[in-house]
Amino acid sequence: MPDFVLKNDDEQRPSSxxxxxxxxxxxxxxxxxxxxxxLIIAGAGSGKTRVLTYRIANLLYQEKAYANQILALTFTxxxxxxxxxxxxxxxxxxxxxxxxxxxxxxxxxxxxxEAEQLDYTRNFSIYDSVDSDRVIKTILxxxxxxxxxxxxxxxxxxxxxxxxxxxTPETFSNxxxxxxxxxxxxxxYERYLARCKKNNAMxxxxxxxxxxxxxxxxxxxxxxxxxxxxxxxxxxxxxxNHAQYRVTRMLTSxxxxxxxxxxxxxxxxxxxxxxxxxxxxFQEDYPNAVRIPLEQNYxxxxxxxxxxxxxxxxxxxxxxxxxxxxxxxxxxxxxIENYDERDEANRIARMIDExxxxxxxxxxxxxxxxxxxxxxxxxxxxxxxxxxxxxxVGGVSFYQRREIKDVTAYLRLLVNSGDDESLLRxxxxxxxxxxxxTILILAQLARDSxxxxxxxxxxxxxxxxxxxxxxxxxxxxxxxxxxxxxxQEVGLTDTVRFLLEETGYVKQFIEEHSHDSIMRRQNVMELxxxxxxxxxxxxxxxxxxxxxxxxxxxxxxxxxxxxPAVTLMTAHGSKGLEFPVVYITGLxxxxxxxxGRVGEEVDVEEERRLFYVAITRAKKLLFFSYAKNRFRFGExxxxxxxxxxxxxxxxxxxxxxxxxxxxxxxxxxxxxxYIAYDEDRASTGSRTSIxxxxxxxxxxxxxxxxxxxxxxVWRPGMAVIHPKFGAGKVLQCEGRGEQAKVTVFFKNAGQxxxxxxxxxxxxxxx
DNA sequence: CGTGCACATCTTTTT
DNA sequence: GATGTGCACG
Numbered sequence: 207m208p209d210f211v212l213k214n215d216d217e218q219r220p221s222s223x224x225x226x227x228x229x230x231x232x233x234x235x236x237x238x239x240x241x242x243x244x245l246i247i248a249g250a251g252s253g254k255t256r257v258l259t260y261r262i263a264n265l266l267y268q269e270k271a272y273a274n275q276i277l278a279l280t281f282t283x284x285x286x287x288x289x290x291x292x293x294x295x296x297x298x299x300x301x302x303x304x305x306x307x308x309x310x311x312x313x314x315x316x317x318x319x320e321a322e323q324l325d326y327t328r329n330f331s332i333y334d335s336v337d338s339d340r341v342i343k344t345i346l347x348x349x350x351x352x353x354x355x356x357x358x359x360x361x362x363x364x365x366x367x368x369x370x371x372x373x374t375p376e377t378f379s380n381x382x383x384x385x386x387x388x389x390x391x392x393x394x395y396e397r398y399l400a401r402c403k404k405n406n407a408m409x410x411x412x413x414x415x416x417x418x419x420x421x422x423x424x425x426x427x428x429x430x431x432x433x434x435x436x437x438x439x440x441x442x443x444x445x446x447n448h449a450q451y452r453v454t455r456m457l458t459s460x461x462x463x464x465x466x467x468x469x470x471x472x473x474x475x476x477x478x479x480x481x482x483x484x485x486x487x488f489q490e491d492y493p494n495a496v497r498i499p500l501e502q503n504y505x506x507x508x509x510x511x512x513x514x515x516x517x518x519x520x521x522x523x524x525x526x527x528x529x530x531x532x533x534x535x536x537x538x539x540x541x542i543e544n545y546d547e548r549d550e551a552n553r554i555a556r557m558i559d560e561x562x563x564x565x566x567x568x569x570x571x572x573x574x575x576x577x578x579x580x581x582x583x584x585x586x587x588x589x590x591x592x593x594x595x596x597x598x599v600g601g602v603s604f605y606q607r608r609e610i611k612d613v614t615a616y617l618r619l620l621v622n623s624g625d626d627e628s629l630l631r632x633x634x635x636x637x638x639x640x641x642x643x644t645i646l647i648l649a650q651l652a653r654d655s656x657x658x659x660x661x662x663x664x665x666x667x668x669x670x671x672x673x674x675x676x677x678x679x680x681x682x683x684x685x686x687x688x689x690x691x692x693x694q695e696v697g698l699t700d701t702v703r704f705l706l707e708e709t710g711y712v713k714q715f716i717e718e719h720s721h722d723s724i725m726r727r728q729n730v731m732e733l734x735x736x737x738x739x740x741x742x743x744x745x746x747x748x749x750x751x752x753x754x755x756x757x758x759x760x761x762x763x764x765x766x767x768x769x770p771a772v773t774l775m776t777a778h779g780s781k782g783l784e785f786p787v788v789y790i791t792g793l794x795x796x797x798x799x800x801x802g803r804v805g806e807e808v809d810v811e812e813e814r815r816l817f818y819v820a821i822t823r824a825k826k827l828l829f830f831s832y833a834k835n836r837f838r839f840g841e842x843x844x845x846x847x848x849x850x851x852x853x854x855x856x857x858x859x860x861x862x863x864x865x866x867x868x869x870x871x872x873x874x875x876x877x878x879x880y881i882a883y884d885e886d887r888a889s890t891g892s893r894t895s896i897x898x899x900x901x902x903x904x905x906x907x908x909x910x911x912x913x914x915x916x917x918x919v920w921r922p923g924m925a926v927i928h929p930k931f932g933a934g935k936v937l938q939c940e941g942r943g944e945q946a947k948v949t950v951f952f953k954n955a956g957q958x959x960x961x962x963x964x965x966x967x968x969x970x971x972x
Numbered sequence: 973c974g975t976g977c978a979c980a981t982c983t984t985t986t987t
Numbered sequence: 988g989a990t991g992t993g994c995a996c997g
Contacts, residue, residue, distance in 0.1 A: 281987085282986095282987085283987095308987065309987075310987050311987090334987090335986090335987095353992095354991090354992075410986095410987055411987095413987085414987090474985075475985080475986075475987095477984075477985065477986085478985085478986060478987075577984070577985075578983070578984055578985075579983080579984085579985085580983060580988090583988085600985095600986085602989090603986090608990090634974095637974085637975075639973090639974065639975090640974090641973055641974045641975085642973085642974080643973065643974085644973085644974095672973065674973090675973090675974095758987070760986070760987070762986080776984085776985065776986095777985080778984085778985045778986070779985090779986090797984095800984055800985080801984095802984095808984095812985095816985080838983090839981095839982070839983085840982095840988090
């Protein structure tokens with residue numbers, strides 16, 4: 207129950223609202239800090255969400271700004287929704303006017319408002335990665351490149367990386383091409399941009415980059431938004447990428463009322479371009495920033511925290527911080543060894559029932575975490591057999607399913623007729639006899655005339671394509687136009703129903719009686735339900751608004767914490783959540799930590815942070831499990847136990863029989879140092895802090911100075927020793943040979959940029 | 973010209 | 988175990 211309600215009369219307010227009472231000193235400090243840059247280093251379970259919500263409530267309470275002048279950027283839609291609800295509880299309905307959401311959703315909102323300035327229209331399409339891949343694929347085909355040798359996905363990955371670094375096609379091809387793949391990507395890049403533009407479409411990256419372009423081209427607009435957003439808050443700041451960094455810098459360069467919250471130990475999205483140096487350098491960017499660490503953990507037992515700490519200590523690059531808790535010591539963590547993944551799933555299912563009974567818990571108190579989505583399958587089987595209700599979060603997203611993408615492509619075409627990509631997706635879906643050759647001709651015509659495909663097929667009769675296909679396309683055009691008409695006359699749901707009927711899209715599934723087609727039909731019906739719900743509940747029930755909404759939702763957002771079901775999700779998906787009982791499964795080498803593909807380095811430190819995130823989700827009980835054999839690539843493979851199990855503090859970990867686990871300390875790689883614990887420190891558990899801050903330099907490894915990389919090339923991820931700064935990790939490298947410079951994060955000295963030529967760096971691991 | 977079937981390939985994490 | 992590609996047929 208909220209203990210504070212905003213009064214609307216003229217009564218004098220106390221200067222400090224009563225909702226601040228439940229906060230600890232540091233939290234209170236963070237909430238009451240209103241103006242100027244603020245960096246909150248929030249350890250896992252330290253009440254971060256609470257601080258953020260109270261801080262916003264306080265800003266409103268102090269009348270520092272109207273709700274719509276506050277911009278709060280979160281990592282998931284769900285986090286935004288929950289936070290907003292909590293602020294509504296604290297200060298009332300006005301909180302609904304906050305600009306609160308993910309970077310992507312907030313900036314797409316701004317982009318729709320300002321679309322004309324960028325030569326787009328406000329009903330632009332948003333392409334997800336599958337759409338992007340298709341666009342890239344057509345471009346590759348046009349360039350006569352074999353899409354089997356050069357995978358669109360890899361090209362997209364390179365282009366996306368460049369975009370997020372704000373590197374233009376020109377700069378990219380001049381300075382960043384080092385392989386034939388990059389050369390191809392460089393050539394596709396420019397065409398890809400042009401194609402998206404022509405389609406009046408933006409991809410996920412554009413949603414972050416276009417605002418920067420917008421503000422650079424129109425300083426007056428930048429000024430407008432700078433003025434408008436009096437306060438900016440960013441959650442999960444350790445996972446922001448360069449583009450996100452740039453756009454927030456632009457917006458805050460005026461009043462500098464920026465508050466970021468994050469935890470470098472929980473940075474797990476570098477594959478998506480997240481740049482940990484954003485948070486590490488915050489105080490350099492904003493020299494008068496106040497830094498508040500939140501180190502008291504309210505979530506977990508001492509045993510769990512100690513375990514987490516013993517793991518994360520193996521990372522070289524981290525900000526020093528010491529989490530502590532007043533919670534009980536709690537039970538030891540149990541390691542479960544299994545014969546194979548079926549065994550693993552069955553044992554976990556059985557244990558869940560047992561613990562649920564013994565501890566009088568509900569299924570909703572349990573979470574089973576894994577590294578990759580495909581691991582969920584066996585678990586689902588086991589749970590179904592045992593009659594355990596579960597909710598699977600993530601996996602193949604509903605809106606990514608083929609049939610759903612087909613239908614949304616139809617809808618996108620209705621809203622944005624210039625969207626060639628969507629047209630290509632549905633022109634022969636269901637099959638109406640429009641083949642490859644026809645499309646080739648139409649595409650040629652479109653290119654020559656600068657028109658969209660939709661415009662071209664308006665006069666399909668004069669295109670000179672294969673005669674029998676003309677009426678088929680004519681029919682397609684007619685149906686689309688009729689649907690267009692319907693949209694004006696009847697509601698959204700009825701329009702879509704009409705479309706599905708007339709195009710025969712659902713009919714194809716009814717005629718075919720395979721298991722597959724039944725599922726697909728169900729999914730389409732499910733989409734229809736979603737549309738119907740949207741139409742009833744939204745205050746702007748337009749088709750465009752619906753498409754906007756679904757283009758940015760993820761399955762993570764659908765997670766229901768109230769549902770009495772065991773949660774199954776990836777470790778990534780679990781960030782920000784907590785459960786009384788957590789199982790971390792598949793703790794095997796090449797799975798967790800994941801094994802890289804050939805020629806690809808795996809960032810073990812990031813894997814370790816991910817493991818740390820997973821551990822710190824647990825409140826009371828934590829289990830680690832691994833299988834000695836696992837089915838992968840269609841065959842059974844012998845697995846080795848994860849090195850992480852050699853790193854955990856054996857004082858708080860037990861086998862199923864209660865024995866101490868055997869550990870191989872040498873399994874830790876050089877650079878990932880292990881610092882031994884006193885066995886009895888775990889049980890002592892001092893009231894304030896269970897850990898002493900560690901300030902010794904890494905021990906137990908042989909140090910050889912003047913040890914250069916074999917090939918003389920420095921790479922991010924390498925562990926180094928500097929005679930003065932001590933142990934560090936290479937974050938960034940630029941230049942070659944004599945000119946080479948490296949950015950290194952030193953555990954004891956922070957981040958430094960060094961000329962390799964002068965700095966006496968020694969390589970101690972990679 | 974377009975379609976349907978058999979085959980291989982490959983699964984990291986997500987806005 | 989799903990999705991994309993290659994090949995033979997209508």
